[in-house]
Amino acid sequence: MQAFRFEALSLPPEAQAMRKKVRAFLQDERSHNRFAAHRSSWSTFDAEFSRRAAAAGFVGMTWPKQYGGGEYSNLERFVVTEEMLAAGAPAGAHWIADRQSGPQILKHGSERARATILPKIAAGECYFGIGMSEPDSGSDLAAVRTKATRVDGGWTINGSKIWTSNAHRVHYLIVLARTSPLDQDRHAGLTQFIVATDSKGIQIRPILNMAGGHEFNEVFFKDVFVPDDMVMGQPGEGWKHVTGELAFERAGPDRFMSDIRLLVSLIDKVGAEPSERQAIAVGRCVAHFSALRRMSASIAGLLERGERPITEAALVKDVGTAFEREIPEMVRSLVPSESSLDDEDEFSQALAHVLLHAPSFTLRGGTPEILRGMIARGLGLR
Ligand SMILES: Cc1cc2nc3c(=O)[nH]c(=O)nc-3n(C[C@H](O)[C@H](O)[C@H](O)COP(=O)(O)OP(=O)(O)OC[C@H]3O[C@@H](n4cnc5c(N)ncnc54)[C@H](O)[C@@H]3O)c2cc1C
Numbered sequence: 001m002q003a004f005r006f007e008a009l010s011l012p013p014e015a016q017a018m019r020k021k022v023r024a025f026l027q028d029e030r031s032h033n034r035f036a037a038h039r040s041s042w043s044t045f046d047a048e049f050s051r052r053a054a055a056a057g058f059v060g061m062t063w064p065k066q067y068g069g070g071e072y073s074n075l076e077r078f079v080v081t082e083e084m085l086a087a088g089a090p091a092g093a094h095w096i097a098d099r100q101s102g103p104q105i106l107k108h109g110s111e112r113a114r115a116t117i118l119p120k121i122a123a124g125e126c127y128f129g130i131g132m133s134e135p136d137s138g139s140d141l142a143a144v145r146t147k148a149t150r151v152d153g154g155w156t157i158n159g160s161k162i163w164t165s166n167a168h169r170v171h172y173l174i175v176l177a178r179t180s181p182l183d184q185d186r187h188a189g190l191t192q193f194i195v196a197t198d199s200k201g202i203q204i205r206p207i208l209n210m211a212g213g214h215e216f217n218e219v220f221f222k223d224v225f226v227p228d229d230m231v232m233g234q235p236g237e238g239w240k241h242v243t244g245e246l247a248f249e250r251a252g253p254d255r256f257m258s259d260i261r262l263l264v265s266l267i268d269k270v271g272a273e274p275s276e277r278q279a280i281a282v283g284r285c286v287a288h289f290s291a292l293r294r295m296s297a298s299i300a301g302l303l304e305r306g307e308r309p310i311t312e313a314a315l316v317k318d319v320g321t322a323f324e325r326e327i328p329e330m331v332r333s334l335v336p337s338e339s340s341l342d343d344e345d346e347f348s349q350a351l352a353h354v355l356l357h358a359p360s361f362t363l364r365g366g367t368p369e370i371l372r373g374m375i376a377r378g379l380g381l382r
Contacts, residue, residue, distance in 0.1 A: 002311070002378060002379050002380045003379075004311065004312055004315065004379075005298075005302065005309065005312060006294070006295050006298045006299075006312065007298050007301065007302075008294070008298070009075075009294075009297050009298050009300075009301045011075055011078075011079065011297070012073075012075060014072075014073070014075075014076060015073070015075045015076050015078070015079045016079075018072070018076040018079050018080060019079045019083060021056075021057075022056075022058060022079065022080045022083040022084070023083055025053070025056045025058070026083060026084070026087040026089060029049070029052070029087075029089070030087070034048075034049065035049060035088070035089060035090045036088075037087060037088030037089075037261055038088065038261055038262075038265065038346045038347075038349055038350040038353070039088075039349060039350065039353050040088045040089060040090040040261075041085070041088065041090075041092075041258050041259070041261075041357075042084070042085060042091050042092055042095050042254045042258065043092045043095070043165070043215065043258075043357075044090035044091070044092045045090070045092040045093045045166060045169060046090035046091075046092065046093060047093045047124075047127075049089065049090050049091065049093070050091065050093040050094040050124040050127075051123070051124040051125065052124070053084075053089075053091065053094065053124060054094065054122060054123050054124025054125075055123075055124065057070050058080050058084075059094050059097075059098050059121065059122050059123075059124050060098060060102055060118065060121055060122030061076060061077045061080065061098075062074055062076075062077050062103075063102065063103075063106055063118060063122065064106075067106065067114055067115070067118035067119055067122065068118055068119035068120075068121070068122030068123060069118070069122055070122075073304055074300045074301070074303045074304040075297070075300055075301065075304060077300070078252070078253070078296070078297055078300040081252055081253050081254065082253040082257065082293070085253055085254060085257035085258075085260055086257065086260060086264075088260075088261040092166070093124070093127050093166075093169075094121065094124050094127060095254070096127070096128050096129060096130060096165070096166070096170075097121040097126060097127055097128040097170075098121065099249065099252065099254075100130075100245050100249050101121070101128035101130075101172070101174055102117075102118055102121045102122075102128075103245075104174065104192070104232060104241060104245050105117055105118060105194070105232070106118065107244075108192075108232040108233035108237070108241055109194065109232060110228075110229035110230070110231070111229075112229045113194055113229060113230060117172070117194070120171075126171050126172070127166065127169065127170040127171055127172075128170050128171070128172050128173065128174065129164050129165055129166050129167045129170040129172070129173045129174075129197075130164065130165070130173070130174060131146075131161045131164055131167075131173040131174060131175035131176060131195070131219060132144070132161070132176050132242065133161060133162055133163045133164075134146060134159070134160060134161055134162060135160065135162050138162075138163070139366070139367055139369070139370045141176070141242065142186040142187050142190070142239065143182075143186070144159075144176055144177065144178060144190065145159055145178065146158070146159025146160065146161065146175065146176070146177045146178065146221065147159055147177060147178050147179075148177040148178070148179050148191060148193060148226070150179075151225070153227060153228060154225055154226050154227040154228045154230070154231075155177075155179070155193065155225070155226050155228075155231070156223045156224060156225055156226075157175060157177055157193065157195065157221045157223075157224040157226060158221055158222060158223060158224075159177065159220075159221055160218060160219060160220045160221065161173075161175065161218070161219045161221075162207075162216075162217075162218050162219075163207070163216045163217075163364075164204075164216060164217045164218070164219045165215055165216045165217075165364075166215065166216075167197060167204045167216075167217040167219050168204050168206065168214070168217055170197060171196065171197060171198075172194055172195060172196055172197060173194075173195050173197060173219065174192050174193070174194055174195075174232070175192065175193045175195045175221070176190060176191075176192050176238055176242060177190070177191060177192075177193060177238075178190055178191075179191040179235045179236065179238075180235075180236065187239040188236060188239070189236055190236070190238030190239045190242075191231060191232070191233075191235045191236060191237065191238040192231075192232040192233075192237075192238045192241050192242065193226045193230060193231055193232065194226070194230040194231075194232065195221075195224060195226055195230070199224050199225065199226075200224070200225070201221060201222040201223050201224040201225075202219065202220070202221060202222075202224055203219070203220040203222070204217050204218070204219050204220075205217060205218045205219075205220070209356075209357075209360070210356050210357075210359065210360075211341070211353070211356035211357060243310060244308055244310075246310065246313065246314075246365070246366070249313075249365055250313040250314060250316060250317035250365055250366065250371075251296055251299040251300075251303075251309065251312065251313035251316045251317065252296060252300075253293065253296050255296070255316055255317045255320035255321055255324075255365070256289065256292040256293075256296070256316070256319075256320030256321070256323050256324055257324075258324050258357070258361055259324055259327050259328065259354040259357075259358065259361075260289075261350060262327055262328060262331060262350050262351060262354045263282075263285060263286075263289070263327055263331075265346070265347050265350050266282065266327075266330075266331050266334065266335065267282060269335055269347055270282065270334065270335070277334070278334050281330055281333075281334055282334075285323075285326075285327065285330060288323055289323070292316065292319065292320050292323060295312070295315070295316050295319075296316050296320070298312075299312050299313055299316060310374070310378065311374065311375055311378025311379065314366070314371045314374045314375050314378070315371075315375055317365060317366065317371055318368050318371040318372060318375070321361045321362040321365075321368075322362065322368070324358065324361045324362075325358050325359070325361050325362055327354070327358075328351060328354045328355050328358050331351055332351070332355075335347075337351065339351035339352035339355060340352050341353060341356075
């Protein structure tokens, strides 16, 4: 049986120095009242914030300077990610491009894609969305039916995607499409394409979430042309790229800190003299949080060494998002309140915001059942 690798890791001095730098930046943002921490998270889209964060060096941190990056380590990036989340910074505009699309382009994109797109992402001016899920293939991603057909100089894409976060405000989607027929190997014949959202033939329709907000969409492709140099890697490599990408997507602090501000406000609310029940619940939660943090930092260390910790990343995502979902329930049981988004009180607003978004935490990026299947396979149990 294979084993998990969660080695102990202490952050190097340069990561500690980076923490000071990002805290100073966030403090400056707060002192100008530039965001509402109690209602923001990594999915809150604010292009102005992203531009300022990029100007301060916090986007594309690990990429080569040649492409606008900062050549920092994954551990320095890890520290910036957790500080952004801890502060409740509205980092959603650049989040996906910085976390996974940019690294994918760096690894598998053509030289033109790297040279034209990466510096714009690193400047906080170019945003990405993920075009994987389809109406009949979310968990079963290998069943995608969106099709790309070879034409002179590139490909044309036909089909549709669903739940595409921010499709209406990003510049590009990375679209997973079938480039050769479904034969016995379902994973062969899939390819990823970098598709500009202003391409002719794309139609984007909103889907409102439970909070009434417009975050995700349906996206329709009708004969959308994509040039050859916007193909990721070689045709047919899509499945390999997608599974590698999910290691970046699943293991970061964004998988257990989406509602960390609510936990912080709970600690403020129960004050210096909590009841025994409150102290036990908060203590358990904080212990759980620090174990997750250690696991996630350890994965950042493995990524730094060039490894692909796919099983470990699936575990962090499964346990981390279950933790995120538990927080609002725990808060409700400790501090009974009728929360409302319209309330003046920040605690009530924060709780209402999280209650309306928490059900999605375990769905986005892969459901628990799928993750557990992957973990069992990774451990050689299935
Ligand atoms: C807020 C949010 C943002 C999202 N953003 C994006 C995005 O930007 N881009 C994108 O491509 N997708 C996005 N998604 C889609 C997300 O990845 C899918 O919702 C998720 O993968 C599940 O797919 P599905 O909704 O089709 O559910 P289904 O696959 O139909 O699953 C339904 C239920 O059946 C269970 N199930 C399915 N198959 C199995 C199995 N083999 N064994 C056991 N149980 C199973 C699932 O666990 C789930 O509980 C987003 C989703 C949310 C909620």
